[in-house]
Amino acid sequence: MKIFDLDHAATTSIDKQVTEAMLPYLFDSYGNPSSMHALGMQNKKDINTAKKHMAHLLNCDFNELIFTGSGTEATNLAIKGYALSHLDKKEIITTPIEHAATLNTCLFMEQMGYTIHYLKIDKQGFIDLNDLEEKLNQQTLMVSILWANNEIGTIQDLAKIAQIVSSKQVCLHVDAIQMVAHYPIDLSALNVDLMSFSAHKCHGPKGTGMLYKKMTTQITPLIHGGGQEFHYRSGTEAVANIIGFEKALTLQYESYSTKQSHLKSLAELFYQGIKKAIPCHLNGPESNETRLPGLLSIGFFNVSGLSLQYKLNQKGIYVSTGSACHSNEIGISHVIQAIDAPISNGVIRISFGTDTQIEDIPYLVESFIECYLALQED
Ligand SMILES: Cc1ncc(COP(=O)(O)O)c(C=O)c1O
Numbered sequence: 141m142k143i144f145d146l147d148h149a150a151t152t153s154i155d156k157q158v159t160e161a162m163l164p165y166l167f168d169s170y171g172n173p174s175s176m177h178a179l180g181m182q183n184k185k186d187i188n189t190a191k192k193h194m195a196h197l198l199n200c201d202f203n204e205l206i207f208t209g210s211g212t213e214a215t216n217l218a219i220k221g222y223a224l225s226h227l228d229k230k231e232i233i234t235t236p237i238e239h240a241a242t243l244n245t246c247l248f249m250e251q252m253g254y255t256i257h258y259l260k261i262d263k264q265g266f267i268d269l270n271d272l273e274e275k276l277n278q279q280t281l282m283v284s285i286l287w288a289n290n291e292i293g294t295i296q297d298l299a300k301i302a303q304i305v306s307s308k309q310v311c312l313h314v315d316a317i318q319m320v321a322h323y324p325i326d327l328s329a330l331n332v333d334l335m336s337f338s339a340h341k342c343h344g345p346k347g348t349g350m351l352y353k354k355m356t357t358q359i360t361p362l363i364h365g366g367g368q369e370f371h372y373r374s375g376t377e378a379v380a381n382i383i384g385f386e387k388a389l390t391l392q393y394e395s396y397s398t399k400q401s402h403l404k405s406l407a408e409l410f411y412q413g414i415k416k417a418i419p420c421h422l423n424g425p426e427s428n429e430t431r432l433p434g435l436l437s438i439g440f441f442n443v444s445g446l447s448l449q450y451k452l453n454q455k456g457i458y459v460s461t462g463s464a465c466h467s468n469e470i471g472i473s474h475v476i477q478a479i480d481a482p483i484s485n486g487v488i489r490i491s492f493g494t495d496t497q498i499e500d501i502p503y504l505v506e507s508f509i510e511c512y513l514a515l516q517e518d
Pocket of ligand 1: 149150210211212213239241286288289290315317318338339340347348349
């Protein structure tokens, strides 16, 4: 049975070239970067070289990047770390369609006495910018926004958001974890204070994240210890993972435009095929200019997302009913609820990767139709 992984928004396989770059650091070059001998010092040099190159790609300063143990950790460090450095302000603005990393950090902050404001969003998942302007006030500590939504693919107009937030001298944290898997990011052109990244969405290793922190932005570390990562994130560096992250990002920057057009074609052809045969609704933006390339959140009538996912799984086609990162979220996803989707129960998220070919689409469409019809008969 041929396997089709159509769940790349959940995670991706490690690229072969990434594995090759990582391997030496798992065997001979295993030194602790803090050790004052050749084995350690060479690794320190290598992770610094990797970070310098990532800073070059993202167009920021080497001192502005902090490696973390996940994207979730980067977001926790951004929100809690910024709050700890600015204790006078007690309001946070975010959206109801954030990833759990942000939503649950905000819930924790609420328990700590903060007020969380959730911005209005429209049916495609776009933030109401007037609402953002209205909610910003003297008490606003920060704004935390998901640039590209992992469930419905909505890409926010970050330039406009940043302009509004910075005009009020408020800190802006951005979750760019899905965005960087599809688009190059130029930090010097964006007025953003903090930005979260994760390696495993772009063919890098899991358990590897990074926080961009603008030089002038103050945060307090959450993890104390040996003072690694400019004292912002102590703990012996995961050298192989960092090297892998750098290689993964480099490969992304080399392939963005071909990858984008391939993924857009796959999604377009697939959706056209499905739409003709099954009554369904596309969640998120119609236009693939403002939706993540290759991502489709489709609501199907008269079927549950879970049963469709199960049927497809039996055929070796792996999709998601929402976000795999929220494994404990059973029922209707908070994103689908927030956009008031016309079909809330039968939602499937398909996120193509470059391992799927255009020639595979007719088979995939046929299989979807078959599974859907089989469930109608059950
Ligand atoms: C948008 C978004 N933010 C945050 C995360 C969390 O990143 P990590 O899995 O590295 O903790 C994910 C996925 O897992 C994501 O898709």
